[in-house]
Each structure stands twice: as structure tokens, then as C-alpha cells.
Amino acid sequence: MNDLPGTRALHGDEVSREGAVVAPIFQATTFAAASNKEFLDAATRSFSDEFYTRYGNPNHTQVAEVMSALEGAERAIVTASGMGAISTMALSLLSQGDHVVIQRTTYPGTTNLVTNLLYRFGISSSYVDQIDPKSLEEVIRPETRLVLLETPSNPLLGVTDIEAFADVAHRNGSLVAVDNTVATPINQRPIELGADLVWHSATKYLGGHSDVSAGVIAGPSQLVEQIWRTHLAIGSVLGPIDAWLLLRGIRTLDVRMDRHNSNAMALAEALEQHPEIVEVFYPGLSTHPQHDLAKAQMTGFGGLLSFTATGGAKRADHLLDALRLTTRAPSLGSVHSLATRPAAMWSDQRQYQSQVDDGVDEGLIRLSVGIEAQEDLLKDFAQALDATSLA
Ligand SMILES: Cc1ncc(COP(=O)(O)O)c(C=O)c1O
Numbered sequence: 480m481n482d483l484p485g486t487r488a489l490h491g492d493e494v495s496r497e498g499a500v501v502a503p504i505f506q507a508t509t510f511a512a513a514s515n516k517e518f519l520d521a522a523t524r525s526f527s528d529e530f531y532t533r534y535g536n537p538n539h540t541q542v543a544e545v546m547s548a549l550e551g552a553e554r555a556i557v558t559a560s561g562m563g564a565i566s567t568m569a570l571s572l573l574s575q576g577d578h579v580v581i582q583r584t585t586y587p588g589t590t591n592l593v594t595n596l597l598y599r600f601g602i603s604s605s606y607v608d609q610i611d612p613k614s615l616e617e618v619i620r621p622e623t624r625l626v627l628l629e630t631p632s633n634p635l636l637g638v639t640d641i642e643a644f645a646d647v648a649h650r651n652g653s654l655v656a657v658d659n660t661v662a663t664p665i666n667q668r669p670i671e672l673g674a675d676l677v678w679h680s681a682t683k684y685l686g687g688h689s690d691v692s693a694g695v696i697a698g699p700s701q702l703v704e705q706i707w708r709t710h711l712a713i714g715s716v717l718g719p720i721d722a723w724l725l726l727r728g729i730r731t732l733d734v735r736m737d738r739h740n741s742n743a744m745a746l747a748e749a750l751e752q753h754p755e756i757v758e759v760f761y762p763g764l765s766t767h768p769q770h771d772l773a774k775a776q777m778t779g780f781g782g783l784l785s786f787t788a789t790g791g792a793k794r795a796d797h798l799l800d801a802l803r804l805t806t807r808a809p810s811l812g813s814v815h816s817l818a819t820r821p822a823a824m825w826s827d828q829r830q831y832q833s834q835v836d837d838g839v840d841e842g843l844i845r846l847s848v849g850i851e852a853q854e855d856l857l858k859d860f861a862q863a864l865d866a867t868s869l870a
Pocket of ligand 1 (some may be wrong): 560561562563586588629633658660661679680681682683692693694810
């Protein structure tokens with residue numbers, strides 16, 4: 480299929496049910512079989528979606544079809560959250576004695592899963608520096624089964640060279656899975672760049688409206704089938720209504736990302752010019768240390784940026800109070816602009832220390848730029864910076 484992503488988001492599913500342009504919500508946990516033969520077939524078929532909803536549901540199938548079309552994958556499944564996706568994937572692919580590699584800067588939930596939970600089951604891990612593919616050569620071992628990448632990474636927007644990391648991983652017999660939450664398949668398609676698997680917190684841009692928690696795993700049929708079998712045991716099941724809402728969100732992903740991309744770019748440029756802004760992290764800026772790499776592997780730079788202003792954490796909190804159009808909330812990828820000070824979310828000392836070591840300042844503000852009118856957003860930031868000025 481040669482359609483562009485915007486078209487795939489609308490036509491990537493071939494499921495046409497009951498003649499309705501929009502499929503109904505199959506709010507059912509169980510499906511009737513007309514005969515014993517049909518029952519046995521539904522009970523044993525891979526990706527069975529008319530048997531028992533933990534196995535699958537027509538609403539799951541439809542949204543998964545659109546996601547595989549968008550990611551250029553053979554197959555996808557949906558889960559109840561992004562953490563449901565990564566946990567199911569990791570527990571399916573890893574066994575006792577295996578080794579997994581994660582980025583030093585990655586979503587803390589992923590670090591927690593690997594270092595606190597998988598560790599208890601005899602799965603060891605090492606960190607890599609996302610800006611240096613050679614750091615993978617230093618830590619990879621014969622028993623490394625999985626390399627987990629995230630790009631751009633949250634909250635400092637570092638960019639990982641997917642092709643270069645995949646090359647090292649594959650030469651050493653390891654699989655590569657990429658968290659594509661922040662970029663979305665509109666801006667970046669990791670499978671085309673050599674990754675084996677992609678996962679998402681679909682809670683973010685894919686759903687897009689802060690009203691659904693969901694996850695996606697996409698990749699080759701054989702691997703996704705193996706992961707689906709583990710999914711039956713883990714049970715991170717997306718409710719049919721949430722699958723329907725997720726699909727509704729994905730239908731407009733392309734136009735939303737267009738606005739997220741241009742609003743974030745305009746705001747990053749304006750902030751960079753402001754005399755009371757110390758640093759802006761956004762891969763679309765020519766001053767970003769990996770801007771060339773971002774340009775090579777992304778078609779847009781996304782809606783997430785972070786920055787520090789003069790005055791540290793105290794000023795940052797005042798700035799968040801003074802913003803009229805940006806809500807203080809711990810998520811990203813919404814149509815509404817959302818911001819947090821990541822340091823305020825640090826729940827334990829270890830997490831705090833590792834983030835500080837990676838350059839996350841106490842006063843850093845992470846901003847998920849929404850799709851509000853650009854002029855209004857720019858005006859709002861200008862007034863909030865003026866109102867909290869230390870000059
Ligand atoms: C980059 C990234 N990956 C994964 C997750 C986890 O997703 P969820 O909250 O849907 O479980 C998040 C959540 O913030 C995230 O930002």
C-alpha cells in the first residue's frame with residue numbers, strides 16, 4: 480500500500496461492519512458460536528476476535544489494522560495502557576537469564592519495569608547513551624535479547640539513531656523495539672528504519688484527547704502472535720468503548736500532528752529568542768545537537784518540548800500558574816496544551832538522581848504543545864514570561 484499516513488489513518492482498516500461508515504461498539508465480553516466446530520475454531524485461532532474479549536474484539540481488530548498500516552507493520556495488537564503494552568511485550572520476549580538494554584534517558588515507567596520488576600525474574604539490564612550507538616557495542620552481550628529505544632525521549636528530547644542502534648543490535652542477534660509515543664507514526668516510522676517492533680502509549684497523541692488510556696504493539700506477524708499469546712495470560716485488555724474512542728482519535732492524527740508540529744516549532748523558536756529563557760530542548764531547532772539526525776529520520780518534530788527559564792524551580796512554578804491556556808497536568812499528546820515540571824513528579828531519590836545526572840534541571844518545564852491557535856499560544860507565553868519576570 481502506497482497511501483500516505485493521513486490516508487492510512489482513514490482507510491487502513493478493511494473492516495466494514497453492518498454497512499455503517501463508523502463501526503458499532505461491540506460492548507460484549509463473549510460471542511456466540513453457531514456450532515461446536517465454530518466454537519473450537521474461535522477458541523484456537525490466533526488473534527481470535529469473536530470468542531471472548533480478552534482474546535480480541537472487533538473494535539480491537541479495527542484499530543489494530545489502522546495502526547499496522549500506519550507503522551508499516553504486518554500486525555498490531557492493542558492493550559489497556561502503554562505500560563500494558565511494554566510489560567506484555569517484555570514478558571513475552573524475555574526469559575530468565577536474558578539481558579535487556581534500555582536508554583539512560585527514557586520514560587521512567589520503562590526504567591522501573593526493567594530495573595525493578597524484570598530484575599526480580601532473573602533478567603539483567605544495562606543502560607546505553609541514546610546519542611551514542613557505540614555505547615550499545617560496549618554493553619551488548621550474547622544473551623541480550625531486546626534493545627528498548629525511545630526517540631525523541633521524554634523529557635529532554637534526545638534523538639536516538641534508530642538505524643545505527645538496530646544495526647549493532649541485529650549483528651548481535653538482539654531484537655529492537657522502539658517507543659514511538661512522542662513522535663507518532665506521522666512523524667517517524669521506526670520499522671522502516673530497521674526496528675523489529677514498535678510500541679505506544681496510545682493514551683497520548685494516538686487517542687489525542689486525554690480521554691482514553693491505551694497501548695499498541697506493532698511488528699512482524701510471528702512476533703506479534705507470540706506477544707498476543709502472552710497478552711492472554713497478562714490480560715491488559717482494552718475496553719471496546721476505549722478501542723472505539725482510540726480509533727476515532729487516530730482518524731484525525733495526521734491533521735492534529737500537523738498543528739502540534741507547527742505550534743511547537745513556533746513556540747520553541749519564540750522561547751529561544753526570549754532573554755529570560757536559558758535553554759530550549761526541541762529537535763526541530765537548528766541549535767539542537769542532533770537536529771540533522773532528527774531531520775533525517777523524522778518528517779516532523781512533534782509537539783513536545785522542554786525549556787528552562789531564569790529563576791529556577793520557583794520561577795517555573797510561577798510561570799505555570801501564569802499561563803492561561805496551558806494546564807498543569809502529567810501527560811502529553813493532548814489537543815490541550817499541558818505542562819509539568821518533571822522534578823515535581825520525581826517520586827523517589829533514585830529516579831531524582833538519575834534524572835539530575837542526565838541533565839534534567841529542577842526548573843525544567845516539559846510542555847506538550849496543544850492545537851490551540853498559534854497566535855494565542857505565543858501571546859500567552861509572552862504575557863506569562865512578562866508577569867513572572869525577574870528583571
Ligand atoms: C514515552 C512514554 N511511553 C510510555 C508511557 C506509558 O504509557 P501509559 O501511561 O499509557 O501506560 C508514557 C506515559 O507517560 C510515555 O510518556
